Amino acid sequence: MKQYSGAILLLAVMLVFPLAVQDAYYQHLMILVLLWVAIGSGWNLISGYAGQVLFGAAAFFGVGAYTAALLSHKLGISAWWGLPLGAVITFALALPFGWVCFRLRGPYFALATLALNEIFRHIATIWESLTEGMVGILVMQTFVSKVPYYYIALGIAVASVLTVEIVVRSRWGYYFVSIREDQDAAESLGIDTLRYKSVALCLSSCMIGLAGALYTNYMGFIDPRVVFSLHDVSIAAILVGIIGGVGTVSGPAVGAFIMVAVMEIFRSGGFGFLGKLSSATGSPFVATLTKYISEAHVLSFGLLVIFVILYLPNGVVGDWPILKKKLLFWRRQATV
Amino acid sequence: MAFFEAKNITKFFGGLAAVNGVNFRVEQGQTYGLIGPNGSGKTTIFNLINGYFPLTTGEIYFGGRKISGLKTYRICQEGIGRTFQVVKPLKRMTVLDNVVASAFLRTRSKREAVRLAEETIAFCGLTAHKDKLAKSLPIASRKRLEITRALATKPKLLLLDETAAGLNPSEVDEAIRLIRKINESGITIIIVEHIMKVIMTISDRILAINHGMVIAEGTPAEVASNHEVVAAYLGEDYDAQS
Ligand SMILES: Nc1ncnc2c1ncn2[C@@H]1O[C@H](COP(=O)(O)OP(=O)(O)OP(=O)(O)O)[C@@H](O)[C@H]1O
Ligand SMILES: [Mg+2]
Numbered sequence: 364m365k366q367y368s369g370a371i372l373l374l375a376v377m378l379v380f381p382l383a384v385q386d387a388y389y390q391h392l393m394i395l396v397l398l399w400v401a402i403g404s405g406w407n408l409i410s411g412y413a414g415q416v417l418f419g420a421a422a423f424f425g426v427g428a429y430t431a432a433l434l435s436h437k438l439g440i441s442a443w444w445g446l447p448l449g450a451v452i453t454f455a456l457a458l459p460f461g462w463v464c465f466r467l468r469g470p471y472f473a474l475a476t477l478a479l480n481e482i483f484r485h486i487a488t489i490w491e492s493l494t495e496g497m498v499g500i501l502v503m504q505t506f507v508s509k510v511p512y513y514y515i516a517l518g519i520a521v522a523s524v525l526t527v528e529i530v531v532r533s534r535w536g537y538y539f540v541s542i543r544e545d546q547d548a549a550e551s552l553g554i555d556t557l558r559y560k561s562v563a564l565c566l567s568s569c570m571i572g573l574a575g576a577l578y579t580n581y582m583g584f585i586d587p588r589v590v591f592s593l594h595d596v597s598i599a600a601i602l603v604g605i606i607g608g609v610g611t612v613s614g615p616a617v618g619a620f621i622m623v624a625v626m627e628i629f630r631s632g633g634f635g636f637l638g639k640l641s642s643a644t645g646s647p648f649v650a651t652l653t654k655y656i657s658e659a660h661v662l663s664f665g666l667l668v669i670f671v672i673l674y675l676p677n678g679v680v681g682d683w684p685i686l687k688k689k690l691l692f693w694r695r696q697a698t699v
Numbered sequence: 700m701a702f703f704e705a706k707n708i709t710k711f712f713g714g715l716a717a718v719n720g721v722n723f724r725v726e727q728g729q730t731y732g733l734i735g736p737n738g739s740g741k742t743t744i745f746n747l748i749n750g751y752f753p754l755t756t757g758e759i760y761f762g763g764r765k766i767s768g769l770k771t772y773r774i775c776q777e778g779i780g781r782t783f784q785v786v787k788p789l790k791r792m793t794v795l796d797n798v799v800a801s802a803f804l805r806t807r808s809k810r811e812a813v814r815l816a817e818e819t820i821a822f823c824g825l826t827a828h829k830d831k832l833a834k835s836l837p838i839a840s841r842k843r844l845e846i847t848r849a850l851a852t853k854p855k856l857l858l859l860d861e862t863a864a865g866l867n868p869s870e871v872d873e874a875i876r877l878i879r880k881i882n883e884s885g886i887t888i889i890i891v892e893h894i895m896k897v898i899m900t901i902s903d904r905i906l907a908i909n910h911g912m913v914i915a916e917g918t919p920a921e922v923a924s925n926h927e928v929v930a931a932y933l934g935e936d937y938d939a940q941s
Contacts, residue, residue: 532809534807537799538800540791541789544789544790544791544792545787545789547787548848549800550751550770550771550775551771551772551775551781552772552801552848552849553772553775553801553852554800555770
């Protein structure tokens with residue numbers, strides 16, 4: 364029980380968060396964090412545990428998002444049905460994709476997922492009679508308040524993390540890691556590697572697809588550029604996984620939090636601090652600096668990743684012992 | 700019907716015949732030695748048996764069933780375990796987890812898999828290393844882990860590829876003891892080994908190959924006195940020693 368006490372405490376904090384913090388802006392940020400926990404967990408299962416690098420998470424995210432949007436737009440059914448259905452449809456997409464593409468290894472598989480991402484983005488752009496193309500699809504939001512979305516996102520995030528936790532302790536988890544460590548050895552030990560790679564991909568795609576469907580419901584608008592974005596979804600998913608710690612259960616949660624926080628600090632110029640500073644001082648220098656920093660929020664992320672890869676190759680969670688030692692060391696030096 | 704039989708197996712890599720028309724049978728309970736100079740095709744024969752490479756021609760039978768053409772994992776499920784000459788430990792997993800992963804082949808219960816893994820680890824004398832990461836093991840223990848992992852799949856036939864190579868003399872003796880113990884527990888073994896002391900003491904029969912072709916087959920004494928074998932493989936030294 365003790366090993367879970369931290370997780371339970373965190374869950375309790377998350378449960379009371381929207382009651383304690385009424386500001387819609389912070390609630391919005393937390394919803395984004397929770398969405399990224401689900402996407403990051405999905406990425407982590409197939410890439411961090413099974414070792415098959417998913418470079419096209421947006422394919423599944425976008426298919427989940429479009430499932431929800433099209434249900435409401437074409438069939439007049441509530442976009443909320445997109446959650447269960449989005450998971451089912453991404454599963455149905457991942458299964459044949461895995462069956463064909465898991466014959467490829469390493470970077471070749473990663474490239475195939477990238478191709479899948481691009482294929483779907485083009486389909487969604489070109490097939491205007493179905494998807495409205497670049498115009499995008501508008502969905503009526505159900506709630507004015509962010510709180511219901513928050514709790515649904517929390518549910519999906521918790522379910523994703525729990526699924527990973529349960530799976531990696533089971534036979535499947537042993538198989539996934541064996542495949543990651545040495546596929547030939549795994550196969551010689553009687554593991555049907557093609558099958559279990561597919562299992563991992565299907566589970567992952569469900570989590571990512573669910574997040575996509577929730578995104579549609581929450582944002583109320585999607586277009587191909589946003590939900591099939593290579594940069595803002597596929598690569599961001601990899602970054603969330605790497606920063607938190609590849610192949611650790613809580614890594615994606617930590618990574619999601621750090622990513623959203625860093626992106627937002629840059630985008631908003633230190634939560635508006637720099638903006639206030641420039642208007643207070645009236646200095647044109649600070650104003651330009653603010654503008655550049657907020658435009659460089661994408662770059663910030665690249666820098667963060669370089670830092671993590673250089674100093675914490677196993678991510679914040681994977682290298683926590685090292686990080687803790689360093690922090691303690693600093694503190695001791697400070698007190699001396 | 701033989702327990703294990705390779706019929707006319709051939710493997711071409713481009714124009715090179717790595718294995719060329721090899722026939723042999725192994726009876727249940729035997730320790731069957733496979734010898735030949737470097738590059739003569741021993742490892743390739745294992746890779747053919749275990750389905751890692753498809754055969755160019757020929758057939759392989761095991762327990763009365765044709766297994767050539769099956770996928771590698773299916774062949775393991777049928778009861779053929781193997782070790783790799785160049786060891787393939789699951790590096791970032793502990794020794795126990797390495798073995799648990801393979802023990803899952805015969806059971807779906809985790810508790811049962813862990814129990815089987817611990818039992819096999821004890822049998823192979825790796826208990827002291829149980830919780831270490833596989834990548835931190837010295838070579839002798841890595842070789843042993845290869846055997847342990849293969850044993851945890853409960854094979855009827857075990858293929859050992861140079862499990863004593865690179866070990867010091869006392870480790871070699873331990874390896875011989877372990878292989879004997881495995882054989883006594885009822886598992887049939889095909890063993891590739893360069894160290895003559897090992898192969899001559901533990902094999903019931905030996906197959907000698909050169910350039911992918913059989914040059915001799917028989918008891919250790921017969922093979923050791925075969926002129927072609929002596930010329931091709933054992934060299935003048937062994938001839939003088941014996
Ligand atoms: N995957 C491969 N592709 C091409 N040629 C190969 C391949 N594997 C083995 N060979 C070739 O087949 C021949 C037999 O190799 P094999 O590894 O079976 O020899 P070996 O008897 O196990 O040798 P050693 O005693 O050095 O382990 C060699 O000439 C080798 O170069
Ligand atoms: Mg060899």
